[in-house]
Amino acid sequence: MIYLIDRPGSVQSMVIAGHVAPPKANPDEIAIDALNWVLGGSFISRINMNIREDKHWSYGASSFVVEASGQRPFVVFTSVQSDKTKETLAEIAKEVRGPIGARPLTAVELAQAQSGLTLALPGSWETARAVGGSIAELVRFGLPDDYFATYAKKVRALGVADEATAAAKLLHPDNMVWVVVGDRSKIEGPIRELGWGDLKLLDADGNPL
Secondary structure, three states, X not given: OEEEEEOOOOOEEEEEEEEEEOOOOOOOHHHHHHHHHHHOOOXXXXXXXXXXXXXXXXXXEEEEEOOOOOOEEEEEEEEEEHHHHHHHHHHHHHHHHHHHOOOOOOHHHHHHHHHHHHHOOXXXXXXXXXXHHHHHHHHHHOOOOOOOOOXXXXXXXXXXXXXXXXXXXXXXXXXXXXXXXXXHHHHHXXXXXXOOOOEEEEOOOOOEO
16 A cells, blocks of 8 residues: 655655564564664665665665554655655565565674674663663563563574564565655656555645545
8 A cells, every 4th residue: 555645846755664563572573673774774774775875866764663562663764856756665665575585684784783783782771761761661561671681692693594584574565555755746657657556645634635
């Protein structure tokens, strides 16, 4: 499903895509952290390197998983030049499909994610407030008491097989809902060329057109 919100005169299109993901308290959460780091959670992620660094269509593109105790959104987000809206949708879909298809995570990518996730940890608990926030996370999401104490060790223990399992659990490209905000007169036709099914047209206030 694609929702197109018309914003006449826009020179860029905002593209948001997502679907529901498992709760935070699931056995593959740490592998999911690493997977998202590679896919869209870091500057050198696949999505950002593709759309920003390679294609030069955007100042940045990313993905994230919202923290929640129940089902939660997995979201990919970017703003791109209007004339590359259709192509951006196609590239995001390709990147989301990659880890469960033709481009499983490599050992090199996993090593980069392991470094990125663990080297940032010391700065996460520099204040009493930060420590209190982490304790609150344990309670809020029903995480084990040793979740943070063992986090780095579990990140470093991840293998590419764990990432394949996480990808199968997290990524469902055929179930993604797309929201595109831009100038309808410029982008509706190209988006329809993708042949992705229903296109719901809305005005800037969310009213059906």
